[in-house]
Amino acid sequence: MSRELKKLALFGVVISLLTSAYVTLLQTGIKQGFFSDGFWDDWLKTIPKAYLILLPFILITGPLVRKLVDIIFGDHKKTAK
Numbered sequence: 645m646s647r648e649l650k651k652l653a654l655f656g657v658v659i660s661l662l663t664s665a666y667v668t669l670l671q672t673g674i675k676q677g678f679f680s681d682g683f684w685d686d687w688l689k690t691i692p693k694a695y696l697i698l699l700p701f702i703l704i705t706g707p708l709v710r711k712l713v714d715i716i717f718g719d720h721k722k723t724a725k
Contacts, residue, residue, distance in 0.1 A: 652710075656703040663702070664694035 645653075668690040672683060713719075 652707060653703065656706050657699065659706075660695055660699040660702045661691075664691050664698050667698075668694050 668687055672687040672690060673679075676683060676686065
């Protein structure tokens with residue numbers, strides 16, 4: 645596995661975890677009220693479920709979005725030479 649692929653995979657793992665935590669924080673807060681009874685337990689239980697859904701999505705779409713951004717900014721021309 646190349647260094648660049650390892651970096652991309654680690655990025656996907658970390659961004660999935662952070663996104664899962666943030667989205668479930670908002671969802672739990674909106675659903676039952678921020679910092680209500682049981683908020684922390686419900687929030688922490690929901691993070692792994694969201695993570696398992698987000699991780700494959702981000703690992704698949706991340707490289708595609710990166711290529712799109714490279715195209716928009718013209719970086720694809722540098723690697724094509």
